[in-house]
Amino acid sequence: MKGIRQLAEHLDISIGTVSRALNGKPDVNEETRRRVLAAAEELGYVANQSGRSLRQGETKxxxxxxxxxxxxxxxxxxxxxxxxxxxxxxxxxxxxxxxxxxxxxxxxxxxxxxxxxxxxxxxxxxxxxxxxxxxxxxxxxxxxxxxxxxxxxxxxxxxPWIDLDFEGVADRAVERLVARGHRRIAITAPSSEVNLGYVFLESYRRALERRGIAFDPSLVIRVKSSEHGGYQAAHELLVLKERPTAVILIYELMAIGLYRRLMESGVMPGRDLAVIGFRDAPRARFLQPSLSCFRMSLxxxxxxxxxxxxxxxxxxxxxxxxxxxxxxxPLELVPGESDAFDPGTGEKEFEPERLSFDDRTVEF
Amino acid sequence: MKGIRQLAEHLDISIGTVSRALNGKPDVNEETRRRVLAAAEELGYVANQSGRSLRQGETKxxxxxxxxxxxxxxxxxxxxxxxxxxxxxxxxxxxxxxxxxxxxxxxxxxxxxxxxxxxxxxxxxxxxxxxxxxxxxxxxxxxxxxxxxxxxxxxxxxxPWIDLDFEGVADRAVERLVARGHRRIAITAPSSEVNLGYVFLESYRRALERRGIAFDPSLVIRVKSSEHGGYQAAHELLVLKERPTAVILIYELMAIGLYRRLMESGVMPGRDLAVIGFRDAPRARFLQPSLSCFRMSLxxxxxxxxxxxxxxxxxxxxxxxxxxxxxxxPLELVPGESDAFDPGTGEKEFEPERLSFDDRTVEF
DNA sequence: CTGAAAGCGCTTACAG
DNA sequence: CTGAAAGCGCTTACAG
Structure with missing residues (x-):
């Protein structure tokens, strides 16, 4: 089947009528429409998009x-x-x-x-x-x-735009950490000119301000927004002179790299450092201890x-x-174990499950 | 700027010549071409794709x-x-x-x-x-x-098709495991009708056969090809009566879920069970202990x-x-630590680095 | 309700 | 080297 012309010839009617029938125009005899639709289905005819677009001025x-x-x-x-x-x-x-x-x-x-x-x-x-x-x-x-x-x-x-509620995320993350006694809260920020980095950082700054905590530029860790960036961010946190007790991450995948670098140094998220992640990426759901982060429906x-x-x-x-x-x-907070660390006592608030490899529940 | 007609009028030449100039046809005066190109650039003219497609019968x-x-x-x-x-x-x-x-x-x-x-x-x-x-x-x-x-x-x-070398992957994975003394080698397979599942499974079966190992259907774990599928696969492995000593995974992300489920049960990949993964997904690179898997350039x-x-x-x-x-x-083997387990001695061949959380290298 | 015809924006033989 | 014209496959006023 080539074009509407062949279909029209096959039905022995004009191409105009075929077109109208196919496009559901009202001024077509129902019997004619039925025949056209049946023939189109049988012969596998579908309108050529270029022809339509050219005529209608839109591509659909x-x-x-x-x-x-x-x-x-x-x-x-x-x-x-x-x-x-x-x-x-x-x-x-x-x-x-x-x-x-x-x-x-x-x-x-x-x-x-x-x-x-x-x-x-x-x-x-x-x-x-x-x-x-x-x-x-x-x-x-x-x-x-x-x-x-x-x-x-x-x-x-x-x-027109739709944007994620970075303000809300930053505010709730800071609120949660401050409530646990944190005062030195680091944040990761993208190293690029992507606008959300600015929005997130500014929201964080205001969230601190509202709670009377001074903004410390050394706690803003600029890294690539990737797993590897998370790895680097952890590294930079570890070598800071005055170490933060908590960190808020941007970008879903950073948590994976960050966890890895922390654990390499024997620093356990949720036990030695509070971590709050951003969106709960499918990958990040498998992190241990589970990541406190924010959820939304894509x-x-x-x-x-x-x-x-x-x-x-x-x-x-x-x-x-x-x-x-x-x-x-809006994004919804999903509480996990990664921010359980209490900086006051230096201890975690509760024992995250299944943390140790020696905690065997199945003998192998 | 609307169409080629406006551009032609602006230049006071015919649309045919404009078209030929723009499309690099040889029979155009170089000075004319220069003028057309300059005007198109200046006015931001680009040919409407529907018009081209309709005329040329191709959409590019x-x-x-x-x-x-x-x-x-x-x-x-x-x-x-x-x-x-x-x-x-x-x-x-x-x-x-x-x-x-x-x-x-x-x-x-x-x-x-x-x-x-x-x-x-x-x-x-x-x-x-x-x-x-x-x-x-x-x-x-x-x-x-x-x-x-x-x-x-x-x-x-x-x-025409291009497919990954599942045969090669299965054969080298089995070869490597058999060389380490494994005889009970499980494999994951997708639960769907996707063809690569059949190819991979058949390749695995032949690889075993070549080495005189009987195929055991109970060692074929059918799960969804996802992280969660990996989690389920580990679960099924753990409850098998006669447990395998090694497992070969299909799909890059399964390893993540499998690791998680194994560790929940205190079973450490590379120490208690040999694991060989498929493609080295960016996500899987962060697994600990590092995953033996196959690499290719996308x-x-x-x-x-x-x-x-x-x-x-x-x-x-x-x-x-x-x-x-x-x-x-072809895919290239990337040796990791996850298949270091030696089923003969029941011990791993070498100590994977940084496995324990108590092996701290940085004081926090 | 249907058909004949115009025309969307192009490219390309064809004539000169 | 350039212009005039045909025509790609459609949809849609318009006439009947």
């Missing part, structure tokens, strides 16, 4: 830009594939397809996006990994391509992103009258 | 289908993002763009692919997660869409996939005369 495709730099990939930890399901469940209602657009690591993200946008491959974009100043916002605004950003940016202009975030994006597209706005913009997405 | 887009079922996602562990870089480096030479097409988890992968193919969104496909019988092969062959599969399948017909695999795919596309075949099909991709 929405792009999710993914940075494939090593660091971004490490961080992602399936963040995007998780969000994807939620996005698709929204888009499916409107027969919109989602494609993930990986920016080659040797190409400038701005140039890549420019090319994709100019070629009109997609009707709208979802961008993430927002930088402190992110020129992509200006690019998309000028090109009048609807978009939504996963994350805020200092770049001027109003634009699926629900995907739905919110999808709805907010569509609410910003003229053709779909009507379906999402209540979906505005600029949501701060 | 290659799709990488991704299954977003929970299990597939868990397994992926950034496998695809790793391969993506290699693919893009090949495609970039031909101005081909790569898009990742995530199949919604509630949609049948076959139907999804059918829709994508029929809509002519891509010129060629890369498919993976091959099933024992995989109807997508037939679908793509019939539709005459060039494709390459990451993985073999029993489905009939010749088709980037190089991506390049090979890209070249082999293009060698199967009429328009690009000429550039890749030497790239055939059906490569079995």
């Amino acid at each position: 495709v929405i792009g999710l830009m993914i940075e494939s730099s090593t660091e971004a990939v490490e961080n992602a930890d399936n963040f995007f594939i998780g969000v994807t399901s939620g996005l698709q469940s929204v888009f499916a209602r409107h027969k919109l397809d989602l494609v993930m657009l990986p920016c080659p690591s040797d190409e400038d993200p701005h140039e890549y996006l420019k090319r994709i946008v100019a070629r009109r491959i997609v009707d709208a974009m979802i961008i993430s990994n927002m930088q402190r100043i992110d020129r992509r916002i200006d690019l998309l605004s000028r090109a009048k391509i609807p978009f939504i950003a996963v994350g805020r940016s200092l770049s001027p202009g109003n634009f 699926y629900d975030l995907g739905i919110a992103l999808g709805r907010t994006l569509l609410a910003n597209m003229p053709a779909y706005r009507q379906f999402y009258p209540d979906d505005g913009r600029n949501v701060v997405w | 887009v290659i799709g990488l289908m991704i299954e977003s079922s929970t299990e597939a996602v868990e397994n992926a562990d950034n496998f695809f993002i790793g391969v993506t870089s290699g693919l893009q480096s090949v495609f970039a030479r031909h101005k081909l763009d790569l898009v990742m097409l995530p199949c919604p988890s509630d949609e049948d992968p076959h139907e999804y692919l059918k829709r994508i193919v029929a809509r002519r969104i891509v010129d060629a496909m890369i498919i993976s997660n091959m099933q024992r019988i995989d109807r997508r092969i037939d679908l793509l062959s019939r539709a005459k869409i060039p494709f390459i599969a990451v993985g073999r399948s029993l489905s009939p017909g010749n088709f 980037y190089d695999l991506g390049i090979a996939l890209g070249r082999t795919l293009l060698a199967n596309m009429p328009a690009y075949r000429q550039f890749y005369p030497d790239d055939g099909r059906n490569v079995v991709w």
Whole structure:
């Protein structure tokens, strides 16, 4: 089966009628529609997207830009594939397809996006990994391509975004640690210009301030946002002259590297150092002792992103009258054992289970 | 800037000449070309892809289908993002763009692919997660869409694929373990119909046979190919009446869950049970004791996939005369500490470093 | 309810 | 070397 013309000839009707039948237009005889649908199904006809797009001026495709730099990939930890399901469940209602657009690591993200946008491959974009100043916002605004950003940016202009509640995370983490008596609380921060690093650090600083604790720049450990960065962060903590009694991590995977480096030095998270992680990545769930961290539903975030994006597209706005913009997405604390260390007594508050390899419960 | 017409009017020449200049056709005055290129750059003109595709009958887009079922996602562990870089480096030479097409988890992968193919969104496909019988092969062959599969399948017909060397992995793992005196060697296998499970299991069976060891079905542990599956696998190993002394894992992330469950029972990999893992996932690198496993370059695999795919596309075949099909991709053994256990003496061969939390090297 | 025709933005024989 | 024109496969006013 080639095109609509062949299908029309096969049915001995005009292509216009075939098109109308296929697209559910009301002014088609039901019997005709039935025949058309049956023939299309039988012959496996599906409209060529280029033809449709050219005529309609829209592609029915929405792009999710993914940075494939090593660091971004490490961080992602399936963040995007998780969000994807939620996005698709929204888009499916409107027969919109989602494609993930990986920016080659040797190409400038701005140039890549420019090319994709100019070629009109997609009707709208979802961008993430927002930088402190992110020129992509200006690019998309000028090109009048609807978009939504996963994350805020200092770049001027109003634009729709949804960001994680870094303020809430930092505040609750500090609150929890201070309640246990911690005063020297370190924090990790990304070494790049990614905006969330600034937001998180500023939130941490304010959380300390609210509790009358002076901000100490030496307790801000700048490392790559990766497992290896976590390893490095632990190393830097261990060599600090005045060591902190607690550390708050950014990025889900840092905890794994941090644990490893600490344990190499015989420092046990939750016993010798309180650790609070960020998002509970699937990988991190297997850490021992269990990590106190924050949880969110990637699926629900995907739905919110999808709805907010569509609410910003003229053709779909009507379906999402209540979906505005600029949501701060809450995360829920998942208490674990990693922050049980009490700096006052120098002891942990409770005995984490199954810590020692000698605590055998099955004879082998 | 809208279309080529506006650009042509601005330059006061015909759209045909603009098109030829932009597309590097030889029959264009160099001065004219220079002017066209400059104006396009200045006005930010890029050809509308739908127009091109419709006229040329090709989209210059290659799709990488991704299954977003929970299990597939868990397994992926950034496998695809790793391969993506290699693919893009090949495609970039031909101005081909790569898009990742995530199949919604509630949609049948076959139907999804059918829709994508029929809509002519891509010129060629890369498919993976091959099933024992995989109807997508037939679908793509019939539709005459060039494709390459990451993985073999029993489905009939010749088709290009590249698969990992499961035979080599199984054989070297068994060889290594047998050399250390193991006779009861368990293996994990996926509980699904994914073809690599069958290939791996058969390879393991033959590897045992070559060394005169009887195949024992009770030593085949069927679990989900995920961290949690690894956890379950360890559990099943622990309750076996006649316990194995070694286990070979499939899928990169299983090791993490397996380690956890073993340690909960005081069973130390490398000391009480020999463990050999599959691919050295970034996550698994942080395991203690270090995992003996197999390594490969995802980037190089991506390049090979890209070249082999293009060698199967009429328009690009000429550039890749030497790239055939059906490569079995080798993996390299990375010896670790996890298979140091000697079943004869019941002792490990060497003391894995930094195993005990009491082996402190830094005072805290 | 249906058909004939225009036209979306391109590329490419073809004529000059 | 350039321009005018055809046509890729659709959808959609428009006429009947």
